[in-house]
Amino acid sequence: MSSADRRESILRAATAVFGAKGYAGATTDDVAKAAEVSQPYVVRLFGSKQQLFLAVLERAVARLSSGFRAAIAGPDEARADRMGRAYIELVAERGLLQVISSAFLLGGDPVIGPVARRLFSGVWQLLREEAGFGPDEARDFMANGMLINTIVGLRMMNDEGDPSADELFAVCLPESADLLISSIPGTDDDW
Amino acid sequence: MSSADRRESILRAATAVFGAKGYAGATTDDVAKAAEVSQPYVVRLFGSKQQLFLAVLERAVARLSSGFRAAIAGPDEARADRMGRAYIELVAERGLLQVISSAFLLGGDPVIGPVARRLFSGVWQLLREEAGFGPDEARDFMANGMLINTIVGLRMMNDEGDPSADELFAVCLPESADLLISSIPGTDDDW
DNA sequence: CCGTCAGGTAATCATTCGATTACAACCAGC
DNA sequence: GCTGGTTGTAATCGAATGATTACCTGACGG
Numbered sequence: 001m002s003s004a005d006r007r008e009s010i011l012r013a014a015t016a017v018f019g020a021k022g023y024a025g026a027t028t029d030d031v032a033k034a035a036e037v038s039q040p041y042v043v044r045l046f047g048s049k050q051q052l053f054l055a056v057l058e059r060a061v062a063r064l065s066s067g068f069r070a071a072i073a074g075p076d077e078a079r080a081d082r083m084g085r086a087y088i089e090l091v092a093e094r095g096l097l098q099v100i101s102s103a104f105l106l107g108g109d110p111v112i113g114p115v116a117r118r119l120f121s122g123v124w125q126l127l128r129e130e131a132g133f134g135p136d137e138a139r140d141f142m143a144n145g146m147l148i149n150t151i152v153g154l155r156m157m158n159d160e161g162d163p164s165a166d167e168l169f170a171v172c173l174p175e176s177a178d179l180l181i182s183s184i185p186g187t188d189d190d191w
Numbered sequence: 192m193s194s195a196d197r198r199e200s201i202l203r204a205a206t207a208v209f210g211a212k213g214y215a216g217a218t219t220d221d222v223a224k225a226a227e228v229s230q231p232y233v234v235r236l237f238g239s240k241q242q243l244f245l246a247v248l249e250r251a252v253a254r255l256s257s258g259f260r261a262a263i264a265g266p267d268e269a270r271a272d273r274m275g276r277a278y279i280e281l282v283a284e285r286g287l288l289q290v291i292s293s294a295f296l297l298g299g300d301p302v303i304g305p306v307a308r309r310l311f312s313g314v315w316q317l318l319r320e321e322a323g324f325g326p327d328e329a330r331d332f333m334a335n336g337m338l339i340n341t342i343v344g345l346r347m348m349n350d351e352g353d354p355s356a357d358e359l360f361a362v363c364l365p366e367s368a369d370l371l372i373s374s375i376p377g378t379d380d381d382w
Numbered sequence: 383c384c385g386t387c388a389g390g391t392a393a394t395c396a397t398t399c400g401a402t403t404a405c406a407a408c409c410a411g412c
Numbered sequence: 413g414c415t416g417g418t419t420g421t422a423a424t425c426g427a428a429t430g431a432t433t434a435c436c437t438g439a440c441g442g
Contacts, residue, residue: 024213
């Protein structure tokens with residue numbers, strides 16, 4: 001396999017692993033096993049675990065941004081709806097939203113923190129300037145995204161018949177439940 | 192110091208440490224140093240790092256719930272405002288909201304996941320049944336909370352003169368900025 | 383053929399970390 | 413004053429982990 005293809009393959013695997021276990025909780029060997037390569041190769045291709053995570057994070061936000069831009073193009077009406085759907089669709093890519101969420105908790109890290117702030121600020125800018133959202137609209141949109149991240153990260157849908165959880169899920173993810181349920185890893189995956 | 196006092200002191204220290212570094216990223220020695228005791232003592236008092244984290248998490252959500260209940264008591268009008276303020280005030284307790292956020296990303300963990308789901312579902316129930324929020328109101332309230340967690344976790348206010356970040360901060364945390372800025376740890380703390 | 387270079391692995395190293403063990407200091411009650 | 417329980421610590425251990433080194437393999441040009 002070419003080096004570029006291998007890089008992309010490892011990035012995809014690493015997204016799933018970092019998304020499931022977080023930055024500190026994931027090991028380079030987890031990533032290597034998921035990508036079906038040896039652990040030293042992962043380290044050598046990316047230099048270090050930290051640089052690998054940064055590459056994963058940048059790629060994840062780039063996918064998010066390009067999804068949003070595709071939704072922005074087109075008629076003004078229902079633009080917010082299209083963007084919401086674009087966000088939901090990203091749930092299908094294993095770990096992508098979770099990687100972003102987990103990076104957002106690493107603000108105190110001297111290396112990852114500044115990168116995460118820059119990316120977050122960039123998404124805000126995209127919403128305000130490219131999507132044309134007003135300040136409150138942008139805030140509400142982002143807030144809803146964070147809530148969706150939380151529900152997905154919690155695997156809330158795997159709960160055994162808790163009526164509160166069911167209502168929560170239905171209220172927060174209207175008419176997207178089917179897509180989500182089928183694409184979210186179970187509680188047992190990767191642990 | 193009595194065992195009970197020592198337990199509480201360690202729980203407070205552990206909240207700050209787990210909040211700053213996450214479950215996997217924090218070490219029992221970090222907690223011990225923050226609490227000014229020896230590392231074996233931390234482990235012995237709580238049995239294991241995992242049980243310590245669970246104790247920290249339960250305590251954090253208990254504080255959140257009691258803050259909400261205090262805000263619920265009293266007149267119906269402005270109840271939501273009082274609850275929002277109660278949430279913001281919890282930012283002052285180092286790491287408390289971050290611990291909750293980070294637990295919400297551990298849904299895949301076979302031990303922590305179920306506990307986190309139960310606690311999250313409990314908060315939803317509190318909003319719906321005790322606070323009397325409608326489904327949409329409860330969702331919006333939670334979503335805003337998650338966004339606040341994100342902004343705090345990112346240390347967004349420490350950014351050096353990014354106008355997007357400033358706007359984001361102002362829009363998401365109206366009239367609470369002063370309280371927040373003074374009580375959030377800097378980027379350099381504990382890393 | 384043969385050198386060499388890209389793609390990849392096995393073996394191993396130094397640290398780190400959670401946990402265990404053994405032991406020390408203090409204090410209450412008899 | 414000694415005995416037993418409570419509050420702690422120092423020393424240490426074994427496993428896990430990120431990283432490094434040395435090596436293998438096959439394709440491709442000359």
